[in-house]
Amino acid sequence: xxxxxxxxWRAAAATLACLALTACGEKRGTxxxxxxxxxxxxxxxxxxxxGAPTGSTxxxxxxxxxxxxxxxxxxxxxxxxxxxxxxxxxxxxxxxxDFSWADSMVAFAQAHQMTVRGHxxxxxxxxxxxxxxxxxxxxxxxxxxxxxxxxxxxxxxGKIRIxxxxxxxxxxxAQRRTTFWSTALGPGYIERAFRLARAAxxxxxxxxxxxxxxxxxxxxxxxxxxxxxxxSRGVPVDGVGMQxxxxxxxxxxxxxxxxxFARFAALGxxxxxxxxxxxxxxxxxxxxxxxxxxxxxxxxxACLQTPACDAVELSAVYDGDSWVPGTFPGQGAAxxxxxxxxxxxxxxxxxxxxSGK
Numbered sequence: 439x440x441x442x443x444x445x446x447w448r449a450a451a452a453t454l455a456c457l458a459l460t461a462c463g464e465k466r467g468t469x470x471x472x473x474x475x476x477x478x479x480x481x482x483x484x485x486x487x488x489g490a491p492t493g494s495t496x497x498x499x500x501x502x503x504x505x506x507x508x509x510x511x512x513x514x515x516x517x518x519x520x521x522x523x524x525x526x527x528x529x530x531x532x533x534x535x536d537f538s539w540a541d542s543m544v545a546f547a548q549a550h551q552m553t554v555r556g557h558x559x560x561x562x563x564x565x566x567x568x569x570x571x572x573x574x575x576x577x578x579x580x581x582x583x584x585x586x587x588x589x590x591x592x593x594x595x596g597k598i599r600i601x602x603x604x605x606x607x608x609x610x611x612a613q614r615r616t617t618f619w620s621t622a623l624g625p626g627y628i629e630r631a632f633r634l635a636r637a638a639x640x641x642x643x644x645x646x647x648x649x650x651x652x653x654x655x656x657x658x659x660x661x662x663x664x665x666x667x668x669x670s671r672g673v674p675v676d677g678v679g680m681q682x683x684x685x686x687x688x689x690x691x692x693x694x695x696x697x698x699f700a701r702f703a704a705l706g707x708x709x710x711x712x713x714x715x716x717x718x719x720x721x722x723x724x725x726x727x728x729x730x731x732x733x734x735x736x737x738x739x740a741c742l743q744t745p746a747c748d749a750v751e752l753s754a755v756y757d758g759d760s761w762v763p764g765t766f767p768g769q770g771a772a773x774x775x776x777x778x779x780x781x782x783x784x785x786x787x788x789x790x791x792x793s794g795k
């Protein structure tokens with residue numbers, strides 16, 4: 439259940455955040471200085487990884503590209519592939535694979551001692567038209583999927599050890615989604631994808647990934663039942679990714695998060711927050727940024743309190759690479775760094791939380 443705020447909550451929350459973050463007098467425009475301990479160092483001391491995607495700015499050769507790469511290398515010890523390994527990007531034609539962008543990400547990660555998370559094999563979006571527009575038999579679609587998974591996992595074996603195998607198979611109505619894959623292969627496509635991935639790389643960690651399943655809810659119940667069934671039948675699912683797309687001031691309660699994390703962990707699953715962002719109406723106000731900081735503490739704190747939760751990954755390094763404004767007009771400012779790469783109160787909040795403050 440989302441938090442319900444009384445009138446005047448923004449001003450009160452801003453005051454609380456000043457006390458919690460010890461940042462009332464800080465200037466937002468000051469970037470992290472060299473004496474600040476990086477988030478990756480603090481997170482490692484707490485037994486978790488902290489990650490972000492490379493984003494569209496990653497390969498730019500201007501100052502923005504330099505800033506993003508510097509922050510990515512300094513602050514994070516995990517990187518996930520964003521769009522670069524989605525089916526339509528990496529497999530644009532039946533016999534063509536384009537690994538150029540993903541290879542650059544992996545090389546960067548290796549140079550900076552970062553774990554890489556691959557995303558994603560099976561999703562209802564970003565499927566190439568050559569596949570969705572073809573007249574395939576179920577056996578042919580199965581062969582295409584098997585070849586796709588085997589090719590990607592072979593190319594990145596030993597380099598990408600964590601994969602989102604199936605993404606967002608449950609719709610907002612808490613029912614299984616009807617997709618190209620479910621239509622072509624039937625309801626067993628989820629199990630099939632996981633078994634294909636395990637056959638392709640026996641050492642990789644295989645995840646199911648979805649949104650709006652962080653707290654207890656009807657959708658979380660459906661995903662829990664799905665994964666419980668798969669685990670009971672020996673399907674090789676190692677973890678669940680909870681994406682963490684939130685609105686400021688509307689996170690599930692701490693009790694809801696704790697209870698939900700605990701039941702998934704009891705299935706023997708690792709838990710990772712995989713695409714964390716907390717959006718607000720823009721332009722951002724100081725009060726909203728203060729509440730956002732507290733919200734980031736809440737969700738990351740829930741991970742720290744759950745032994746099975748071993749990673750928190752953000753949906754973007756900075757607001758300039760965010761998916762939010764293009765999807766939710768009038769909303770944004772969802773990340774730890776603003777459009778000019780300056781750290782926001784949420785950055786300080788996480789730094790303090792991971793430091794034990």
